[in-house]
Amino acid sequence: MLDVVYLLAASAFFVIAFAYITACQKLRGQIDE
Amino acid sequence: MNAIGTEQILIYFAIILALTKPVGSYLAAVMEGGRTIFHPILRPVEKLVYKFCGVKEAEDMRWTGYAAAMLAFSVAGMVLSFAMMRLQGMLPLNPQSYGTKEISPDLAFNTAASFATNTNWQSYVPETTVSYLTNMVALAIHNWMSAAVGLAIAVAVIRGFARKSANGIGNFWVDVTRSTLYVLLPICLVGALVFVATGSPENFLPYQHATTVEGAQQVIAQGPVASQEIIKQLGTNGGGFFNANSAHPYENPSPASNLLTLILIFTLPAGLTYTFGKMVGNTKQGWAVFAAMSAMFLAGAFACNISEQVGNPHLAKAGINSQITPGQPGGNMEGKEVRFGIASSTLFATITTDASCGAVNSMHDSYTPIGGLVPMFNLLTGEVIFGGVGAGLYGMLMFCVIAVFIAGLMVGRTPEYLGKKIEKFEVQMAMLAVLILAASVLGFAALAANMSFAKDSYWNAGGDTITNLNNSGAHGFSEILYAYASGTGNNGSAFAGLSANTPFYNLTIGSAMLIGRFLMIIPLLAMAGSLAKKKIVPASSGTFPTDSGTFVVLLIGVVIIVGVLTYFPAMALGPIVEHFQMHNLKTY
Numbered sequence: 101m102l103d104v105v106y107l108l109a110a111s112a113f114f115v116i117a118f119a120y121i122t123a124c125q126k127l128r129g130q131i132d133e
Numbered sequence: 134m135n136a137i138g139t140e141q142i143l144i145y146f147a148i149i150l151a152l153t154k155p156v157g158s159y160l161a162a163v164m165e166g167g168r169t170i171f172h173p174i175l176r177p178v179e180k181l182v183y184k185f186c187g188v189k190e191a192e193d194m195r196w197t198g199y200a201a202a203m204l205a206f207s208v209a210g211m212v213l214s215f216a217m218m219r220l221q222g223m224l225p226l227n228p229q230s231y232g233t234k235e236i237s238p239d240l241a242f243n244t245a246a247s248f249a250t251n252t253n254w255q256s257y258v259p260e261t262t263v264s265y266l267t268n269m270v271a272l273a274i275h276n277w278m279s280a281a282v283g284l285a286i287a288v289a290v291i292r293g294f295a296r297k298s299a300n301g302i303g304n305f306w307v308d309v310t311r312s313t314l315y316v317l318l319p320i321c322l323v324g325a326l327v328f329v330a331t332g333s334p335e336n337f338l339p340y341q342h343a344t345t346v347e348g349a350q351q352v353i354a355q356g357p358v359a360s361q362e363i364i365k366q367l368g369t370n371g372g373g374f375f376n377a378n379s380a381h382p383y384e385n386p387s388p389a390s391n392l393l394t395l396i397l398i399f400t401l402p403a404g405l406t407y408t409f410g411k412m413v414g415n416t417k418q419g420w421a422v423f424a425a426m427s428a429m430f431l432a433g434a435f436a437c438n439i440s441e442q443v444g445n446p447h448l449a450k451a452g453i454n455s456q457i458t459p460g461q462p463g464g465n466m467e468g469k470e471v472r473f474g475i476a477s478s479t480l481f482a483t484i485t486t487d488a489s490c491g492a493v494n495s496m497h498d499s500y501t502p503i504g505g506l507v508p509m510f511n512l513l514t515g516e517v518i519f520g521g522v523g524a525g526l527y528g529m530l531m532f533c534v535i536a537v538f539i540a541g542l543m544v545g546r547t548p549e550y551l552g553k554k555i556e557k558f559e560v561q562m563a564m565l566a567v568l569i570l571a572a573s574v575l576g577f578a579a580l581a582a583n584m585s586f587a588k589d590s591y592w593n594a595g596g597d598t599i600t601n602l603n604n605s606g607a608h609g610f611s612e613i614l615y616a617y618a619s620g621t622g623n624n625g626s627a628f629a630g631l632s633a634n635t636p637f638y639n640l641t642i643g644s645a646m647l648i649g650r651f652l653m654i655i656p657l658l659a660m661a662g663s664l665a666k667k668k669i670v671p672a673s674s675g676t677f678p679t680d681s682g683t684f685v686v687l688l689i690g691v692v693i694i695v696g697v698l699t700y701f702p703a704m705a706l707g708p709i710v711e712h713f714q715m716h717n718l719k720t721y
Contacts, residue, residue, distance in 0.1 A: 102237075102238040102239070103215075103219060103238045103241075105238070106215070106238045106239060106241065106242040106640075107212070107215065107242075109242065109640070110208070110211060110212070110215070110242060110246065110647075113644065113647050113651075114204055114208045114651075117204050117651045117652065117655065118201065118204060120652060120655050121197055121200050121201060121655055121659075124562065124565075124655060124656060124659040125659070127558065127561065128558050128659065128662075128663055
């Protein structure tokens with residue numbers, strides 16, 4: 101059970117990291133506009 | 134300061150200086166797809182890897198695709214490591230029969246994050262926790278992968294500066310493959326044999342039992358040490374095969390292996406500065422970065438050595454002679470190997486924390502407050518004094534952007550770096566990378582200094598998180614601050630004195646490693662992607678020359694000022710106040 105919890109914690113971080121890429125990309129788009 | 138200390142620092146620096154150009158030229162040739170001496174053998178292997186993995190060699194990636202590939206590669210490696218550690222009891226090459234009870238889920242999370250991020254922080258004792266297979270596949274494979282990723286990211290960031298009006302910054306899969314095949318593999322094949330020659334074992338034997346001369350029984354751990362040792366140092370990973378790391382006679386058998394270790398740590402990060410200059414078409418730019426890194430390295434090495442050689446005033450007060458004599462090293466020898474002495478120990482401590490390696494041959498916790506402040510400050514600069522493989526260069530390029538921005542503010546001109554206009558987005562991304570590191574170090578350290586748990590709770594069985602410290606007061610705070618600086622900076626060395634193998638510390642230090650690695654890389658890749666799109670503006674009379682001595686001084690100033698302004702209050706509560714207390718004969 102705890103294995104799943106820690107794997108989910110790691111997954112959550114990487115979801116945040118992917119979202120971070122999108123956020124940086126949007127920021128760049130806003131500046132270009 | 135004594136002659137031996139000075140000579141060791143200067144001879145070491147001369148070797149690194151001599152290696153920088155040839156290594157940097159070779160790296161540039163590899164990463165730009167040029168021909169190398171290994172092409173007849175390795176080029177067919179490289180093509181086979183692309184064919185097998187479905188990689189289109191000529192395909193260029195935008196920064197978003199590059200970052201996504203890097204994350205996917207790292208998450209896959211992290212999950213593989215986690216699973217292998219938890220299943221090691223069912224896997225082969227496990228003569229000591231280690232199972233899941235040795236590696237709890239929180240420890241597996243921490244360790245997987247640690248190795249995937251090139252940190253190699255170890256909350257466990259390797260020789261009593263992990264099987265040979267876990268060591269070689271789940272952990273050491275990351276020594277290769279994370280170093281190759283670092284090299285790839287650095288080259289992608291360089292391309293951002295070097296390319297003009299381009300959409301892409303390279304192909305992540307190609308960069309990682311070339312880094313591994315042409316750089317890491319040949320050096321490690323030869324280097325592992327050299328380590329064997331110096332005395333490191335390379336076997337799969339069960340641990341040996343010996344009777345000491347006093348009649349006691351001793352267990353002598355064995356294993357494939359040499360092959361891990363070479364990549365551990367070359368890839369600036371630092372995770373030890375043994376708990377004593379490079380103080381263990383199997384990991385670091387002699388002064389010769391010690392020197393080899395130190396050279397390996399700086400070889401690629403120093404060479405990359407020349408690669409940078411070569412790829413942007415002006416090697417002076419690379420030498421300027423090298424000069425800034427070198428000045429900070431030398432200042433730290435001398436400061437650490439002097440502080441340890443002066444030692445602890447308590448000894449003089451107790452009537453003990455702590456001067457250097459032909460019969461004794463003098464100074465502060467606590468926590469240091471007699472065979473290495475103060476000079477080799479302090480040089481090692483400075484290099485390993487400059488370079489985000491994290492291997493240690495002495496106990497940093499036992500250093501004098503200022504001696505310990507040097508490694509800690511090196512971590513807090515963001516690991517840009519040569520830094521980790523690739524990580525040091527891209528971190529320093531981030532500071533270059535901030536430096537030219539500050540210079541531009543001072544003279545009222547739009548900042549430029551290498552002909553690229555540095556505008557709002559680039560500065561935002563550089564500052565985001567700086568701030569994310571500070572938030573992680575200071576946020577987690579503050580949390581760890583204040584968290585309360587019930588005794589025998591799941592998160593921290595000892596109760597309050599400060600009960601895990603060996604020392605109280607300022608020194609105890611240094612132990613906490615160092616742990617999160619090491620985790621966030623992806624260094625992995627431990628100040629020691631902190632029992633970190635609890636769910637609270639494993640989760641928070643593991644998270645600090647992930648934040649310090651990936652949330653720093655992403656904005657830098659975004660910056661590189663933005664710069665690659667820009668045109669290169671020819672230098673004019675108003676352009677600030679970034680290959681000059683003035684720029685080197687400015688760059689050093691920016692690194693130090695950002696570090697000091699951000700972390701001075703925390704350092705004041707730790708090693709700085711401890712220094713003054715020590716001179717008032719108060720220790721912890």
